[in-house]
Amino acid sequence: MLSLFTAVIIAATPAPPAPPMPPAPPEIPTVSFQTDTLVDVQPGTSLELSNFGGLIDVKAWRKNMVRVAARHSRRMRIEIEEGDEALIIRAVGFRMMPSTVDYHIVVPEWMPLNLSGMHTDISIEGIKAAVKAGTVSGGIRLRGGRGELDLNSVEGIVQVEDADGVLRLSSVNEAVKVARCTGEISAQSVNGPIVLDGLSSRSVEAETVNGEVLFDGAILADGEYRFASHNGDIVVGIAPGTNANVSVSTFNGGFESSFPVQLSETRRGRCFSFVLGNGGAKLDLESFGGSIQLRRRGAARPKE
Numbered sequence: 001m002l003s004l005f006t007a008v009i010i011a012a013t014p015a016p017p018a019p020p021m022p023p024a025p026p027e028i029p030t031v032s033f034q035t036d037t038l039v040d041v042q043p044g045t046s047l048e049l050s051n052f053g054g055l056i057d058v059k060a061w062r063k064n065m066v067r068v069a070a071r072h073s074r075r076m077r078i079e080i081e082e083g084d085e086a087l088i089i090r091a092v093g094f095r096m097m098p099s100t101v102d103y104h105i106v107v108p109e110w111m112p113l114n115l116s117g118m119h120t121d122i123s124i125e126g127i128k129a130a131v132k133a134g135t136v137s138g139g140i141r142l143r144g145g146r147g148e149l150d151l152n153s154v155e156g157i158v159q160v161e162d163a164d165g166v167l168r169l170s171s172v173n174e175a176v177k178v179a180r181c182t183g184e185i186s187a188q189s190v191n192g193p194i195v196l197d198g199l200s201s202r203s204v205e206a207e208t209v210n211g212e213v214l215f216d217g218a219i220l221a222d223g224e225y226r227f228a229s230h231n232g233d234i235v236v237g238i239a240p241g242t243n244a245n246v247s248v249s250t251f252n253g254g255f256e257s258s259f260p261v262q263l264s265e266t267r268r269g270r271c272f273s274f275v276l277g278n279g280g281a282k283l284d285l286e287s288f289g290g291s292i293q294l295r296r297r298g299a300a301r302p303k304e
Contacts, residue, residue, distance in 0.1 A: 035070040035078040041087055046112040049089045053100040053119040060109035060126030067106040216297055219244050221280040233290040239297045243277035247284045253291035
C-alpha cells in the first residue's frame with residue numbers, strides 16, 4: 001500500500017510528454033478531394049496538363065512520384081496517362097463539357113512542366129527544370145525554375161522569382177514582374193508595366209506599349225540591356241561605378257540622371273549617348289511618350 005506522501009509525489013510528477021504528431025504534408029492543403037492519387041515516375045518524364053477553368057498549383061519534392069489531388073464535379077473524372085516521355089493529366093466530363101478543376105500537384109523537382117489553361121490561375125514553386133505555362137484569363141506565378149522558362153498570359157499578371165535560365169515572359173493586358181533572377185531575360189507587355197527587381201543578368205530586354213519599365217539591378221560589364229516603352233516612363237536604377245555605354249532615345253519625354261553625364265554623341269531628334277565609367281556594357285533606353293530616368297540603385301525599386 002502506498003503511503004500518503006508517496007501518492008502525493010506520484011500525483012505531482014508530470015506525465016512524460018506525448019510524442020509529437022507528424023505534421024500534415026505541406027505540399028497540398030488539408031481539404032477533401034474527389035481525386036487523390038500517387039504515380040511513380042522515372043527521370044526524364046515531363047508533366048502535361050491543360051485545364052479549362054480553375055487552378056493549377058504545382059510544388060516540388062525529392063521523391064520520384066507525382067501526387068495528383070483535384071477538386072472537381074462528381075460527374076467528372078481525372079485520367080492519368082503514363083507514357084514513356086510524359087505523364088498526361090486530363091479531366092473528362094459529362095458529354096465532353098468544359099471542365100472546372102482545382103489541381104494541387106506535387107512532382108519531383110527535376111520534372112519539366114507543360115501547363116495551359118483558359119480561365120486558369122497557375123502557381124509553380126520549387127521546380128528545377130524547364131517550364132512552359134500559358135493561360136488566357138488568369139495569372140502565372142513561378143518561384144524557382146531552371147532552364148527554358150516560357151510563361152505567357154493574356155489577362156493576368158506574370159510573376160517570376162528566384163529563377164535561372166532563359167526566361168521568355170509576356171502578358172497582353174497586365175504586368176510582368178521579375179525578381180532576383182539570372183540568365184537571359186526577355187519580358188513583354190502590351191497594356192501593362194514591366195518591373196525588374198534585383199536581377200543579375202548579362203542579357204535583359206523589356207518592352208511594353210502602354211506601361212512603364214522599372215529596372216533595379218546589376219549592369220554587368222559585358223552585358224546587353226534594352227528597355228523600351230511607347231507610352232510610359234523608363235526608370236533604371238544602377239549602382240555607382242557602373243561601366244556602360246548608354247544610348248537614350250525619347251520623343252515627347254525628358255531625360256533625368258542622378259549621375260553626372262557627358263554626352264559623347266547627339267543624333268537627330270532627342271537621341272544621344274554617353275559613357276558611364278569605362279564603358280563596357282550596352283544599355284539602350286527608348287521611350288516615345290514618356291520620360292527616361294537614370295537613378296541610383298534602390299531608388300528605382302518599386303514600393304510595396
